Amino acid sequence: EYISILIEREIRFGLKKDETFVFENCIERARADAINWIFKTRAALGFYFQTAYLSVAYFDRFLSKRSIDNGKQWAIRLLSVACLSLAAKMEECNVPFLLEYQSEGYCFENKVIQRMELLVLTTLQWNMAIVTPLAFLPYFITKLCNETPPFNIFSTTM
């Protein structure tokens, strides 16, 4: 029953079927960098894998609705920071201060991050409880293996 709810929500709030991610080359590269940064920061801050995954989902959804001129590097980084911070606020018990997201030559003021967060929220129309494939995992593992999923399944899957 829970699973059917998940599936329904995934369809309702997911991307349309014919909507594929075709980004320009430079964005593609920037996206790879951004994902890299998100996962590195995830490890540094000790977030769950779900959190990183979720922030990438926000990132992609944002870019599918808005574009960043010429894939400006700082803008991409700011977007990554905002997405990761939003995902952390959805998933993590302990949310770090915005300051802790700073790294690698970029230093954004709290105000700026806040504005970006709001922009992401409005762009995604506040639909932040996105169903990721990870949500299905424990169910299928229990079904297929007949055992309770181990605590670290997400990291193993990644």
Next chain:
Amino acid sequence: MTEENADAQSSLNLFTQLVQCKNLFGHAHATLPSNRPDNIEGIYEVMGILGEGSFGRVYRCKHIRTGEIVAIKQIDFRYDQNAVPSSLIREVSLLRELNHDNIVRLLNVLSTETYVSLVFELLDQDLGRYISRNNGVRDPWIRKPATRYYRAPEILLDSSQYSTGVDLWSVGCIFGEMVTGEPIFGTKNSFDELDAIFSPTDLSYIFADLEPQGLHLLKMLLCLDPKRRVSVEGALKHAYFNDLPDHPRSRRYRLILLLKSLPVHNHLRTKGFILKANFQDHNDPATSSNGRVPADSLENVISCTPNSLPVLYLACSK
């Protein structure tokens, strides 16, 4: 470590927690802009203030173009160190997904740099209660979940790591209330609440009318240590429910329904919900005065259960 040592250690911890707690209670709460605005983002005309709480204010507003009357909850996060507060993000993203007759509908979200306005449909009578309950539910600046009378000690002590056990504590409180007709830890503020919880009391004396099995279950529910508190499954298997009368208004029957509803709540609320009751009896002083819910009907019992994290306004209409 010897047992005695461990005990000393834990009471020391408790003391530290209490001191921290006291510091928290001493805080002044951030001031809201004192004047009410004439309009909100030029779209809604403000007609009056419906309520005020830790989160900000709720206004009664009229859509300037369509004339639609709505309630707008303004949440101010100017003083928030961490930009948009996570409770707000969780609350809104959940409300965005919910579309049900019994749930207060979130019509729109307007945001500016320092605050967000949530536009809700206005449920005349009811909204007053939604606000008053909400005030009860969240103390200023601490944002504590669960109406105070039903709050587990670990929440009152401001632990950031609490779990489903808080609901079982609440069930215990409601169970006790069903027996005596009074909230068992009904006190004026969180401090007294802790005092009441930690003062040594003999439950068997207060609940002399209760069957021994019921008393046993109550003690298991009101176990101070969340780790040793009984689980939902454990409680449902308790001998107290062995010969269940099928009278739907009997205490045991209501209690078992309440327990069974918890996993549903937890499921909804892994991401955060609070249930809100839609009481038909608006004249009942007990429900209208202090936001407390009398445990005298099933709907009420279920609706005043426990909650953690942000908010779902779910109206359980009869």
